[in-house]
Amino acid sequence: MQQPSPLLAWKASVDENLCVGCGKCTEVCGTCAIRIIDKKAVIDFDRCICCAICMKTCPQGAITIIPPSFPTLQREEDLGEIKAQLKGIGAQLEEMERSIKKL
Ligand code: SF4
Numbered sequence: 001m002q003q004p005s006p007l008l009a010w011k012a013s014v015d016e017n018l019c020v021g022c023g024k025c026t027e028v029c030g031t032c033a034i035r036i037i038d039k040k041a042v043i044d045f046d047r048c049i050c051c052a053i054c055m056k057t058c059p060q061g062a063i064t065i066i067p068p069s070f071p072t073l074q075r076e077e078d079l080g081e082i083k084a085q086l087k088g089i090g091a092q093l094e095e096m097e098r099s100i101k102k103l
């Protein structure tokens, strides 16, 4: 059986800082995955098939194609959580290093 392309799992993502809400991306999206909400383009990941037409059309360069896990990593609260976990791991490594030196 043919496996679906891994690229289909990738999605279009909008940089809100660059988007000016012109709506050009909504006109070209064949799956109606993009809506303009509060003057910003918003992607429905369930509808996006990663064709990249919106990315090529956007005059602001506001759209990129990214792996599925990346949008959550862009959120500040998730970055904060990741930083806290890395800090904890760093502290554990320092503790292990101190213990090894005592041997
Ligand atoms: S084409 Fe670009 S700037 Fe225009 S609404 Fe879409 S993402 Fe925003």
Ligand code: SF4
Residues within 6 Å of the ligand: 011, 012, 028, 029, 030, 031, 032, 033, 034, 043, 047, 048, 049, 050, 051, 052, 053, 054, 055
């Ligand atoms: S990549 Fe294609 S399907 Fe996905 S939002 Fe853009 S135009 Fe629509």
